[in-house]
Amino acid sequence: MTNSVLNETENQTKATDAETTNSQKVAHEKVFYGDSQEVNKLGYSDYNEFSVNKEKKQSMRGFDDEYLDIIDYIIKCTHRIWEEKGFGLIYTHYSNRTILHTGNINSHGVNSVVSGSIQMQHAFPDRKVVGEDVIWSGNDREGFYTSHRVLSYGTNLGGSVFGPPTGKKVSFRVIADCIVHSNRIVEEWLYRDYFSIVKKLGINPVEVAKKLAKNTKYNAPTFQGSIGSGDPMEGQLVPQLYTKKYSDFEIGDFILEMYNKVWECRLFNYVTNFYADHAVIHYINDQDLIGFDRIQEMIISLFASFPCAKFIIERVTCNQGISKNEWDVSVRWRLQGLHEGIGVFGKPSGKPVEILGASHLKVRDEKIVEEWIVFDAIDVLRQIYSSSDNEFNEDNTIVNINGYTELINSL
Numbered sequence: 001m002t003n004s005v006l007n008e009t010e011n012q013t014k015a016t017d018a019e020t021t022n023s024q025k026v027a028h029e030k031v032f033y034g035d036s037q038e039v040n041k042l043g044y045s046d047y048n049e050f051s052v053n054k055e056k057k058q059s060m061r062g063f064d065d066e067y068l069d070i071i072d073y074i075i076k077c078t079h080r081i082w083e084e085k086g087f088g089l090i091y092t093h094y095s096n097r098t099i100l101h102t103g104n105i106n107s108h109g110v111n112s113v114v115s116g117s118i119q120m121q122h123a124f125p126d127r128k129v130v131g132e133d134v135i136w137s138g139n140d141r142e143g144f145y146t147s148h149r150v151l152s153y154g155t156n157l158g159g160s161v162f163g164p165p166t167g168k169k170v171s172f173r174v175i176a177d178c179i180v181h182s183n184r185i186v187e188e189w190l191y192r193d194y195f196s197i198v199k200k201l202g203i204n205p206v207e208v209a210k211k212l213a214k215n216t217k218y219n220a221p222t223f224q225g226s227i228g229s230g231d232p233m234e235g236q237l238v239p240q241l242y243t244k245k246y247s248d249f250e251i252g253d254f255i256l257e258m259y260n261k262v263w264e265c266r267l268f269n270y271v272t273n274f275y276a277d278h279a280v281i282h283y284i285n286d287q288d289l290i291g292f293d294r295i296q297e298m299i300i301s302l303f304a305s306f307p308c309a310k311f312i313i314e315r316v317t318c319n320q321g322i323s324k325n326e327w328d329v330s331v332r333w334r335l336q337g338l339h340e341g342i343g344v345f346g347k348p349s350g351k352p353v354e355i356l357g358a359s360h361l362k363v364r365d366e367k368i369v370e371e372w373i374v375f376d377a378i379d380v381l382r383q384i385y386s387s388s389d390n391e392f393n394e395d396n397t398i399v400n401i402n403g404y405t406e407l408i409n410s411l
Contacts, residue, residue, distance in 0.1 A: 028253075030256070030313055030314070030315055031256065034135070037057070038069060039072075040055060040071060046130070050075060051075075054068070055068065058070065059139070060140055064092075070134075071136060071146075074131070077093050078131060078150070079129070082129045083127075087114060090113050090114050091114070093183065094110045096109060098112075098184075098187065098188065100112060101187075101188065101189045101190065104379055104383055105216060120160075123157075123158045123159065123160035124170070126157070128152065132151055133328060134146055134148050134149075135329065135360065136319065137317050145177070145178070145179055145180075145315070146177065146180060147177045148178070149173070149174075149360050150173065151171065151172075153169065153171035155169050162203055166201045170197050170201065172200075173282070174193070175330075176188060176191070177332055189356065191358045191376065192374070193377075195284055195285050196286055210385045213383075213385045213387070216386075239260075239264050241260065241265060242256055251363060254363065255331065259333070261273075261274075275368045276364075276365075276369045277292065278290065279291070279368055279369050280369075281294075281373060282370075282372045283373050284373065302335075303343070304342060304343025305348075306339060306340070306345075309338070310336045310337060312333060314334065317329065317330045326362070327361075327363040327364075328361075329360070330358065333357050333358070333359065334354060336352075336354045336355075337353065338353070345377075345380060345384060351384050352383070353380055353383045353384060355375050358374050
């Protein structure tokens with residue numbers, strides 16, 4: 001089942017739900033809603049508490065009998081495969097046609113999932129995969145969409161793509177978005193904070209990016225400069241401001257308006273309209289950004305590297321939180337453009353870059369109070385240092401992420 005098919009069927013479901021008590025389900029083509037009453041929410045429970053729950057609320061036709069609902073499926077199969085080391089279960093939980101999107105490169109088939117999982121376990125044999133939240137929509141007829149946020153940690157006791165074992169402990173955040181049908185994941189978008197891993201291992205991220213650029217020379221990228229450089233404008237038309245569909249607060253309206261004004265139209269002053277003054281963003285490389293100024297600085301520094309990039313929202317998923325005035329929201333997005341400015345990714349290279357990212361947001365009392373942003377900054381550097389002949393210029397290129405500044409020729 002492709003993403004477009006899932007979107008079409010879910011939109012049909014939203015239309016038929018127009019007369020239900022949740023009348024918000026008909027507003028937006030990119031926004032989808034899951035009914036929190038149908039599932040056992042993870043909340044503040046850890047796996048010990050969550051796994052003993054026996055209450056089944058949701059229809060799960062085509063799934064193994066042990067799974068109570070879609071959140072239960074994601075949390076339990078993640079634990080069984082990656083913590084209990086039952087890697088063979090990947091064959092019954094992923095489709096043979098699985099498409100895995102990781103950074104700017106795609107892989108295909110269930111064997112690629114098995115291979116990557118075993119190699120990761122070899123590198124971090126004591127790895128824990130702690131589920132923080134699962135935001136979902138859909139049903140067992142058309143398929144489910146899930147966005148699973150994980151905090152992972154372990155000790156680098158085995159060799160990896162980054163080099164020999166270091167013995168160092170790392171922790172990093174992952175968000176995995178999946179389309180699931182009949183007990184199998186058919187498409188997955190995996191966002192892992194590799195920059196945090198590399199830095200904690202004590203390895204130079206630039207050198208890692210260069211090696212990856214060389215090793216992935218023949219991997220077909222999702223986005224190529226030959227098909228456009230990315231631009232927020234359509235011809236000479238300036239970006240359009242989002243028009244709200246509701247006079248009162250509606251979570252889909254709120255999220256689309258925020259990303260349109262702050263990210264698409266670069267109206268960074270609107271951060272104060274959408275975030276609480278004490279809001280915190282958990283950013284890549286273990287950064288916690290608190291308050292309006294830090295949040296604005298983060299967004300500006302990112303766009304400074306790609307000042308004319310096009311920002312695209314691909315999907316928004318909304319679940320009501322514990323109270324009626326609280327929402328848990330996942331957003332799948334991408335940034336396409338040329339690395340043509342001096343910002344968080346250093347001296348401009350002129351290379352076309354595409355960033356695939358995911359965000360989880362906690363909205364309370366009509367303001368964002370907490371957010372988690374995950375993308376692969378190592379993959380961004382890989383694209384910056386890629387070239388047709390894989391020859392790299394040692395010309396004092398600067399990379400600065402969270403104060404991590406290195407002159408390449410001095411390393």
